Amino acid sequence: MERRKTRTIKIGNVSVGSDAPVSVQSMTSAVTEDTASTVRQIKELESYNCEIVRVAVNTAEAAKSLKDIIKRARVPIVADIHFDHKLALASLEAGASGLRINPGNIGDKRKVKEVATACKAHGVPIRIGVNSGSLEKGILGKHAGDFAAAMVESGLKHIKLLEGEGFYDIKISLKSTDVLTTVRGYELLAKEIDYPFHIGITEAGTAFSGAIKSGIGLGILLYEGLGDTLRVSLSDDPVMEVIAGYNILRNMGLRRGGVRLISCPTCARTEIDVAYMAKRLEKVSAKIKSDIKVAIMGCVVNGPGESMHADVGIAGGKGKSVLFSKGKIIGKYDNKEILQALIAEIESITGEKIDYS
């Protein structure tokens, strides 16, 4: 896979562009005016290695809270603004590391100029976020209902407004709820500009169906070298978006780190509760940073082979199961104790503590 060559921008200390790793971001769902809840959510996202967090700034009160939120956050915070350029200016004063705002929606040229000038002064980039659900009137009709082409035209229009003010510190997203429309939109846009892409499938759905949808869409885009930062948008805890994001990047070979789990689908030969063990391990090991391959296999048919090729693995047996580490058998444990023995071995190999909270 060859990444598309783009300009590189900086969201706080995180570089976004062709030479930087594809970063993972999410968005808080707490009410921004509620500083304590928003900070709590950001801290939780940080503990799962979320690299950029977006916060909606929809009222003057939210902009006031933002200052305190940013002071307490370790990750760069992007302020998400719709329509009101004053909120954009207030967010910059509050210390936002990025703005998500569509210049075409904030009113006259004077307001666009004001925001661009303030962003330049603060060294803060802007993400233009085109969404198929909120395209400007007329654009869709002009493209005979072709959402991908309409999103591209909309994105280019917003970019032109910023470039007209001498502002080039830009990234852009074109998100549709439809996977193939989103893919085509980015493919078309890649031919036109060299600004980095924030990729995602918008309003993708629940953790299960949304992760599948995002995995397909983002997988295709990343395979084509398109995408410099991503958000998996789910109707769930924002932490799930981060877990899903890293999973996609790991499976595309674009990021390393974390537990790569192999678990068998089980069959009539299964001797242990593979589904429970795999789910439990996935949950408690989600914050592990080291790159480690773990196998949980139900019996001795494929169990020893897969476990031997993993860093650590279980091959289920009648009453007792075998634990492998680095290709060798290191013990035989009662089936009630094998998961704990596996976890202890993961802690020993990685030097990291499993988080049971």
Ligand code: SF4
């Ligand atoms: S590893 Fe064993 S239990 Fe699991 S699916 Fe294969 S044969 Fe069935």
